[in-house]
Amino acid sequence: KYDQALTPDNYNLLSMVYVGWRISDPKAFFPKFANDPNKEPISKAEESLEGLVRSAKSAVIGKHPLADFLSTNEAQFVKIETETLDLVQAQVSTNNYGITIDFLGIKKLGLPESVTTAVFDRMQSERQVLVSATQNDGEAKAEMIRSSANRKSAEMLADAEGQATRIRAAGEAEAAKSFAVFQQDPELAYFLLRLEALEPSLKDRATLIFDQNTPPFDLLKGGPTDLLKNKPR
Incomplete structure (x- = not known):
């Protein structure tokens, strides 16, 4: 079932996990959980384990901001799951339950309805900031490219005009020499x-x-x- 815990950035996060465990020390397990005639040892162990898991989830969620749980990075989820499993196993060992936790994983995450809208609004705002920054960066680079192209074009045009001027001047000089000869x-x-x-x-x-x-x-x-x-x- 869902349990609610508070992240360091003050968001209430709903979480549900799955746990796989086994009896690793019957001599420790049965004296601990077989002393209630109204409950099966396995059921009683599961109740105790639920409390430990709930406590471990709250502790781990309290160390991670909401962004860690919304991340698409699988390694981040594995880290959170490992931290939770280690805490549960430590408590099981401390209490001498005779249990070994084989695996623990996050099954579902959720947000209370009152928080969901605010979170989505903030995510949309952050995304818009990122989009604007990307657009501004692209426009700045495009302007640099245009300026560079215009500068090179102006340099090439000036060089061509200079060469044309020199050619015209040389032609006019030769024509002037010929004209002087013809005048004579x-x-x-x-x-x-x-x-x-x-x-x-x-x-x-x-x-x-x-x-x-x-x-x-x-x-x-x-x-x-x-x-x-x-x-x-």
Whole structure:
């Protein structure tokens, strides 16, 4: 049956255990429990054992907070059961009952109805605190990742813009040099531009039909000798 005991954090806990025992010393057992003609020795021993178990449960529950009994850690339950069994066996030995406790386990746990709502409310509140902490931690890490990505993106963009600026500057410098040369010899510049325009048309042994007076094909008029004549000096 259920027995009620108080935890260190002031919760009334209902508990029910199962016990396995045997007579290990008949010479001690029967004189102790066979002296009442109205009760069988086994029944009387069980009554005495119930009192010892009840006392041991109260003592052990009084050392463990409620969270230990709500834990999903099996090792925690084994520890509580072992503590209770050891206390019962110590009392049995002290009283020379001639009994050995082979096993003891927690069968059921419960809370009085008046306590259940308060416990669940507290558990829900604690869970919400944990959820909020987890969310805040996740958001903080996400913000760090976003900041790092934005910083790297800005660095890469700045580097690309720097390279583009350097390339444009180099191109403009080369163009300025060429322009300076062409300014000194405009006829040479015009001749080179006509050659450059002519080059794509003469690739892959192309056959062309055109007006020989149309630039830049007028450079070909008269053959290679005239082409050299047309070259500015």
